Amino acid sequence: MQLNFDADVEEFRAEFRAFLDENLPSEAQAAERAGSSADIPQWAREWQRLQFDNGWLLPGNPPEFGGRNAGILEQYVHLEELSKRRIYHSFNPQGLGIIAASLLSFGTEEQKKQWAAPILRAEITAALGMSEPGAGSDLASLRTRADRDGDHFVVNGQKVWTSGAHDADVILTFVRTDPDAPKHQGISVLMIPTDSPGLVRRPFASICADDDLDFNEVFFTDVKVPAENLIGELNKGWSVATGSLGHERNLLWLSFADRLQDLMADFHPATDIDRDHYATLVMDHQALRLLGSAALARAARGEQDVAALSILKLLGSEAVQRSSEEALIAAGPQGLVHPALTSAYNPMDNEAFSSSWFERYARSFAGTIAGGTSEIQRTIVAERVLGLPRS
Incomplete structure (x- = not known):
């Protein structure tokens, strides 16, 4: 097994190291921690935006979305160098690694501009609404329901373990739009702004006593969501779910x-x-x-x-x-x-x-x-x- 990289990958690494040497936040800044996984301190917003503008935020992305069309080996050394410096590239990891990635894979061009780019530029933050009290590992058992009513959906139900929801601007939410379909079908995905009437977020503590609050229960009561907030195809949300988790696992x-x-x-x-x-x-x-x-x-x-x-x-x-x-x-x-x-x-x-x-x-x-x-x-x-x- 060859455990080193070709010259072009090492050149990529050297270029990123030079960027870090010149722009790395100070130790005092890096010591400041976020309150949740959707709470980004001002210095960290500026740091994330600087990476975006220079193509170093997610190098595998195209340039207009904070990358440089890098391959998997370049993406690996990018993460390796960040790890060596003990610095995060974002304080909204699910926003970058799952939600923006899902929008780039399944969203329309307008949705990419409206949500993916602002998330990547740290202008807004996002949470992931998947798990429910009766649908954790078995996500396909979810029961949060969205009924079409003219030009919008009406959402009712509950999510739980929704990290950072109380600080997030939007929640990528998995809902059931066809209750009569088999459980892996009839699921759709909606982007729901957290200031929507009828949406309530309740953060709760984890087992670690010194943790800031991150987990949330999220309740939806007759929440109206514009139909254009549908991500991917109607009733085809399972493919978005598997794609979302695939981005996380790579x-x-x-x-x-x-x-x-x-x-x-x-x-x-x-x-x-x-x-x-x-x-x-x-x-x-x-x-x-x-x-x-x-x-x-x-x-x-x-x-x-x-x-x-x-x-x-x-x-x-x-x-x-x-x-x-x-x-x-x-x-x-x-x-x-x-x-x-x-x-x-x-x-x-x-x-x-x-x-x-x-x-x-x-x-x-x-x-x-x-x-x-x-x-x-x-x-x-x-x-x-x-x-x-x-x-």
């Missing part, structure tokens, strides 16, 4: 590799796990990198391997969770103490020092749920790799 494994790298670097005498567990952590990190590199090479050749992405998601998310748990156990009662209460605390250090070992372990469960649960990933591997019958 290089998701890299974020887990980065978190494993952080864990390897963050152990210290107060939270030192035993050598066997540390060796497992190192091997998991190396395996994830190697398997990810192989999947990356296949993607660069135009090959699609959904099962490989499921294996990477499963390996990465569960390795992070397992290692975080082992670190918490090794730390004992000290693992419950926030680092700010210890002499080792440095607010300019990486994310590891912004939360206790317990909080890091608690957050690890999000990785085994978001982007497709571990159970769903195992089903995909069983059917597509092992050839087992459909459950």
Whole structure:
């Protein structure tokens, strides 16, 4: 396996590094955190817009949407360099990685101008309205309903776990438009402004006590949505759903590799796990990198391997969770103490020092749920790799 890149990819990397060297926000700016995943501080809006204007926001996009038509290998080194600098390219990740990407794939030219470009330029922020109280992993069971009434839809129902909804300007919302169709059919997608009458957002806390509010319940009561806000075809929303999650999963494994790298670097005498567990952590990190590199090479050749992405998601998310748990156990009662209460605390250090070992372990469960649960990933591997019958 060749684990280096051709000269043109390294030239791309060097150009991006030069841009970062010249324009990277200060440490003081980067230390300022957003209140939610749809709350962008002013400095971060300016940083995102600067990347957009220079084609560095999402290099795989065309220039008019913040990119430079880069290939998958260039997109990989772009994310790798951002990770090395410990800087986000956006504080509205679902807006960039899922919602704007879905608009570029399924939206009309007018919708791209109206919503995709402003989201990418950090002029507005977006949330994703998928999950419901009875439709989490089984998204096709959603019951939020949209009935056509002349030139608009009337929406009634509820969403939950809608990250950043209370700060977002719009919600990409999955609704049922044909209740008599089979559950994977009859679904449509609407872009709904959050200031629409009848739309109520209720943020709620996560398990991590020091978290700002991000999760939301969203209630729709006779919310009128213009018919031109329909994204994609009527009753064909399942293809938008699978496409939306596909955008999220493509290089998701890299974020887990980065978190494993952080864990390897963050152990210290107060939270030192035993050598066997540390060796497992190192091997998991190396395996994830190697398997990810192989999947990356296949993607660069135009090959699609959904099962490989499921294996990477499963390996990465569960390795992070397992290692975080082992670190918490090794730390004992000290693992419950926030680092700010210890002499080792440095607010300019990486994310590891912004939360206790317990909080890091608690957050690890999000990785085994978001982007497709571990159970769903195992089903995909069983059917597509092992050839087992459909459950």
